[in-house]
Structure formats: structure tokens, C-alpha cells
Amino acid sequence: ASAQVRRVLLLPPSAVLLQTLQLPAAAARNLSTVVGYELDRFTPFDAGQLYF
Structure with a gap:
């Protein structure tokens, strides 16, 4: 059985486009x-x- 690895990507606000x-x-x-x-x-x- 393969173990699942959790990865977290942290981006600064300047690298993110947020639109409501x-x-x-x-x-x-x-x-x-x-x-x-x-x-x-x-x-x-x-x-x-x-990615959305």
C-alpha cells in the first residue's frame, strides 16, 4: 500500500487573484x-x- 503524502502550498497575497x-x-x-x-x-x- 502506498502512503499518501499531504502537501501544502502557501502563496503570498501578491501571487493570488481573488474574485467574488x-x-x-x-x-x-x-x-x-x-x-x-x-x-x-x-x-x-x-x-x-x-485553478478554481
Whole structure:
């Protein structure tokens, strides 16, 4: 059996982009997809460049 190792990544606030979104309740079913489509409106990055 392989042991699982927990890793923690700490980033300074200057290295993090934090954006609060307000979405309709219907978006909850496909939240990851909806957020992926909205990223270009709120960030200079595309979904493939971000972790969300």
C-alpha cells in the first residue's frame, strides 16, 4: 500500500487573484463549467491556466 503524502502550498497575497462572483442559483448544477465560461470576463487568463 502506498502512503499518501499531504502537501501544502502557501502563496503570498501578491501571487493570488481573488474574485467574488454572484451567479444565479441554476448555475450550481454546472458550477465548474459556468465559472470556466466567466473567467475571461474577470481575469486576463483562460480556464486552462487557472485553478478554481
